[in-house]
Amino acid sequence: MAMMPKRVKHRKSQRGKMKGNASRTNFVAFGEYGLQALETSWITARNIEAGRVAATHFLHREGKVYIRVFPHKPVSSKPLETRMGKGKGEPEFWVARVRPGQVCFEIGGVGEDVAKQALVRVAHKMPIKCRFIKRRHSL
Amino acid sequence: MEKALRLKAEIREQTGSKHAVNVRKQGRIPAIVYGHKKEPVAISLDAHNFVKGLHHGHRLLDVQLGKKKEKMLVKDLQYDYLGKNIIHADLIRVNVSETVKVTVPIELKGTARGTYEGGIIEEHTDRLEVECKVNDIPESIVVSVKEIGVGDNLHAGDIELPDGVKLASSPETLLVTCSLLAAAKSTEELEEEVPIAPEVIGEAKEDEGEPSEKEKA
Numbered sequence: 001m002a003m004m005p006k007r008v009k010h011r012k013s014q015r016g017k018m019k020g021n022a023s024r025t026n027f028v029a030f031g032e033y034g035l036q037a038l039e040t041s042w043i044t045a046r047n048i049e050a051g052r053v054a055a056t057h058f059l060h061r062e063g064k065v066y067i068r069v070f071p072h073k074p075v076s077s078k079p080l081e082t083r084m085g086k087g088k089g090e091p092e093f094w095v096a097r098v099r100p101g102q103v104c105f106e107i108g109g110v111g112e113d114v115a116k117q118a119l120v121r122v123a124h125k126m127p128i129k130c131r132f133i134k135r136r137h138s139l
Numbered sequence: 140m141e142k143a144l145r146l147k148a149e150i151r152e153q154t155g156s157k158h159a160v161n162v163r164k165q166g167r168i169p170a171i172v173y174g175h176k177k178e179p180v181a182i183s184l185d186a187h188n189f190v191k192g193l194h195h196g197h198r199l200l201d202v203q204l205g206k207k208k209e210k211m212l213v214k215d216l217q218y219d220y221l222g223k224n225i226i227h228a229d230l231i232r233v234n235v236s237e238t239v240k241v242t243v244p245i246e247l248k249g250t251a252r253g254t255y256e257g258g259i260i261e262e263h264t265d266r267l268e269v270e271c272k273v274n275d276i277p278e279s280i281v282v283s284v285k286e287i288g289v290g291d292n293l294h295a296g297d298i299e300l301p302d303g304v305k306l307a308s309s310p311e312t313l314l315v316t317c318s319l320l321a322a323a324k325s326t327e328e329l330e331e332e333v334p335i336a337p338e339v340i341g342e343a344k345e346d347e348g349e350p351s352e353k354e355k356a
Contacts, residue, residue, distance in 0.1 A: 008338070021220035049326055101221050
């Protein structure tokens with residue numbers, strides 16, 4: 001498990017609901033190109049790590065990859081062959097809550113075609129539909 | 140940018156998000172006009188012409204509002220959640236002779252010297268606030284990054300601005316840096332850095348202090 005918080009207030013969390021669209025982190029802020037989520041979903045730390053590896057591997061140490069999502073939410077599960085009850089299961093993995101519009105990955109320092117190819121590879125690792133976007137320079 | 144974009148505007152009698160949605164359905168963009176110590180007026184603009192004008196770099200508008208013609212400057216734009224469509228515009232009344240403060244995008248030109256040495260150009264700010272006459276607003280400020288080597292920085296005070304344009308942002312504003320790229324870490328390396336389970340804030344405090352009532356019982 002590559003990404004998880006260092007300190008948390010509570011070890012376990014309820015599932016929650018994800019309503020609406022992203023009202024912030026919905027534009028490219030650090031790099032030149034980005035990958036924007038088009039669906040609502042939990043993205044696991046494993047998905048994020050797979051995306052990071054895919055992008056850095058493709059870029060061959062050219063350019064910089066920015067990860068704009070962080071898995072803050074613990075997801076718990078019960079062990080196999082366990083009867084129901086006896087309390088909530090132990091945290092198994094961590095997820096980032098992503099809503100439509102959220103920019104998940106950004107790339108800077110490379111040309112558009114290279115960035116596009118790298119982000120397509122990242123998009124394949126994501127459990128949701130994504131689109132390629134550019135930084136908005138004007139107003 | 141000398142020519143102003145000519146647009147016809149309609150006054151919006153009803154305001155609010157519900158009515159704004161209806162305005163957008165009709166192919167128009169809701170906007171607000173303010174400035175010159177006059178009452179703000181809610182208007183709507185033709186979406187196609189307005190967006191087309193913005194794509195061509197127009198910032199100054201010549202808006203016909205009823206029988207009146209007024210010069211306006213695009214102050215702010217609001218986009219939808221995907222950043223695709225403009226959903227609202229803020230326009231400010233201006234005179235041609237007036238000096239205004241506007242944000243202008245920065246355009247980086249050339250390949251930095253540092254990139255040949257294994258560095259990467261990072262753009263920290265992509266727009267600058269400048270002060271100039273309404274007719275002299277530049278479409279963009281072109282900044283040459285050819286001479287930037289690894290470890291060099293470019294600040295707002297270092298760049299040459301067009302004639303009649305003054306810098307309104309702080310001259311210390313960092314625009315561009317060129318830094319060496321650190322080697323990407325492997326998954327195994329990252330796993331070593333991250334603890335197996337995160338520290339729980341409340342539990343750590345309990346361990347240090349006196350045992351709780353439950354533990355005593």
